[in-house]
Amino acid sequence: MILININAEKIKDIEKKHYEYTKELICDKINRKLKEIEDNCSDEFGKSFVEFLKELLDTPDSLLKKIILMDKENLLNFPISIENDCSFDFINKYLDLQCKIKKCEDEINKYENEIPYFRKNDMNTGRLNKIENLCELIQKFALDNNSYFEKSGKYKNKGEFKKDLNDLKIRITDKDNKKIALVKKYLLEIFDYDSFVKETDKWSAYFLASYLDINVCPYCNRSYVNTIISKTGKARPELDHFYPKSIYPFFALTLYNLIPSCHICNFKKGQKDTVKERILYPYSEQFGKGVKFTARLYNEKDLNVKNKLPEKDLHDIKFFFGNSNNFKIEIDETNEKIKNCKETFLLEDFYQFHKKDVRKIIKKAIVYTSSRIDELYNNYCPDLFESREEIVQMIFSNYDDEENLNTEILSKLTKDICDDLDINTK
Numbered sequence: 001m002i003l004i005n006i007n008a009e010k011i012k013d014i015e016k017k018h019y020e021y022t023k024e025l026i027c028d029k030i031n032r033k034l035k036e037i038e039d040n041c042s043d044e045f046g047k048s049f050v051e052f053l054k055e056l057l058d059t060p061d062s063l064l065k066k067i068i069l070m071d072k073e074n075l076l077n078f079p080i081s082i083e084n085d086c087s088f089d090f091i092n093k094y095l096d097l098q099c100k101i102k103k104c105e106d107e108i109n110k111y112e113n114e115i116p117y118f119r120k121n122d123m124n125t126g127r128l129n130k131i132e133n134l135c136e137l138i139q140k141f142a143l144d145n146n147s148y149f150e151k152s153g154k155y156k157n158k159g160e161f162k163k164d165l166n167d168l169k170i171r172i173t174d175k176d177n178k179k180i181a182l183v184k185k186y187l188l189e190i191f192d193y194d195s196f197v198k199e200t201d202k203w204s205a206y207f208l209a210s211y212l213d214i215n216v217c218p219y220c221n222r223s224y225v226n227t228i229i230s231k232t233g234k235a236r237p238e239l240d241h242f243y244p245k246s247i248y249p250f251f252a253l254t255l256y257n258l259i260p261s262c263h264i265c266n267f268k269k270g271q272k273d274t275v276k277e278r279i280l281y282p283y284s285e286q287f288g289k290g291v292k293f294t295a296r297l298y299n300e301k302d303l304n305v306k307n308k309l310p311e312k313d314l315h316d317i318k319f320f321f322g323n324s325n326n327f328k329i330e331i332d333e334t335n336e337k338i339k340n341c342k343e344t345f346l347l348e349d350f351y352q353f354h355k356k357d358v359r360k361i362i363k364k365a366i367v368y369t370s371s372r373i374d375e376l377y378n379n380y381c382p383d384l385f386e387s388r389e390e391i392v393q394m395i396f397s398n399y400d401d402e403e404n405l406n407t408e409i410l411s412k413l414t415k416d417i418c419d420d421l422d423i424n425t426k
């Protein structure tokens, strides 16, 4: 995970262009939606919701602007960051509703998990306390949620009991589910990411990617994702929604929710709910000094993996000369977010492919000793190289400065391995 650095001079321009475009797009979508609803004249809730969105657009310093240009800090700390801001009430209500549905489903699932432990006889007679108690609990839960549950401990079989539970779940969540589905549908139609992607002449995903000028995937640091807009064709990185639009549709066009990334990372992340399962947010977080890539020989623990390694591969001395693949690339795991990043993007698995790159660094470290680099420096500076740093960078492709890690693929791996081998640029 590498920090996204945006050119400071360009940032205001990007924000202005992005907001102007999205405002126009959203206004247009709202007006069309209102007309469509009026023509059908049956959807009262939909009408009031879209009218409410329209009003929000018209206020100075509108909510729309606050959503589209939500700053990185607020996005990083979402949803806590907006909890006490009444202008975000509709989002908070939406999230509360989502939460309520989830809680109810979890609660019912808890009861469902008890089903396999009932014996046939228990179901028939209901005489065992277990079923009676469970039914009482469910009845109480149903009443608390303004529903009902009429059965009291007598069931012919487990299937019948399960069906009742499922009916109860639908009765309790159905109204809220329909409401949330409708709001989500309207928000996705209005915060219309598809139009933004398809746009050809105006500001679009292509222009945004080009202005952001991100050349390496910030999630994996393994793929180039530079943008091309030329006479011969166009290409751009995918834009991952950090908070997925399928769950948080109001962020579908939010500038700093769009992360230029490679296809594999975008695909691997998919619909993962990053509010519930936090990962590092590349506009403000990265694998900094606290997270290190290391290359180490296999140890006894590695023998327990499925493909058991032959004994001789444990202490393969050829590793120290860059002549062996009998080693493992690891990423330190110091907190939950880093662990989630590793798992979401399969980072450790993918990085095993780069053993060849680590081996090259090891060999270069043997050949290019400090005195040899000094020799090159004395022979070629300042005619060919401006500094010793430039020579080290040429040999190892290593960037000492964390600010520059986003310019090259594998820069963090390279830096950490070079640090371990005590290769310094100074």
Ligand SMILES: [Zn+2]
Pocket: 217, 218, 219, 220, 221, 222, 223, 261, 262, 263, 264, 265, 266
């Ligand atoms: Zn990637």
